[in-house]
Amino acid sequence: MTGIVIDHGSSVAPYDQLRQQIIEQVQTGGLIAGAKIPTVRALATDLGLAANTVAKAYRVLGEQGVIETRGKQGTFIASGSDPVRAQAEQAATAFVKDVRALGYSDDEILTMVEAALRGA
Template identity: 55%
Template sequence: MIVIDPRSPVPPFEQLRAQLAAAVTSGELAAGARLPTVRRLADDLGLAPGTVARAYRELEGSGVIETRGRNGTFVAAGADDTTRLARQAALAFAEQVRALRLSSDEAIAYVQAALRPEPSAP
């Protein structure tokens, strides 16, 4: 169930995006599941349609959902476990970066440093 906290410093579109992405990565929303229309979800959550549309656009841009024209919006198919786990880790990291108020450049620098091979022990 999606809950938007109007008192949160996180914008409503981001709360919605993060909750939908989490539902997909956890398997709560399975590949191929149909999502509500922008208008219906906006009405259900008390949000402006543009807010829901922005969240959907960002999710579509990252490959989490796909729009099939008049047929609607669906959870994207084909994400294997590796992709799902990587996306889940990336989303968790992004949430942490936002909470720490780091810039994207700083966050990327930390990731690059963490991915460097460790020197071999003598």
């Protein structure tokens, strides 16, 4: 996850800042259904937060239906209320994962998608 910034001087609790920013990224399409998000420990380390702070944000996001935990597979952005859009987002996520595994950069993937859109 990129673009998450925690303001330690804010009157808003760090867990709530994190929760709000994840929701905002979901609403703006920065995070889409099926996207895997970092583990609690990894995100805590990246953001300089206590693991319990991230765990609390994840717990609340889970209760709100924004994320879902799939056991050992990890934590993912949940499917929204629009099942067709959720399916499309999951297909896009799977495509990017598969093409990255082939060694292509994000810029190359975007070029491929743009070409496919022009040809469709």
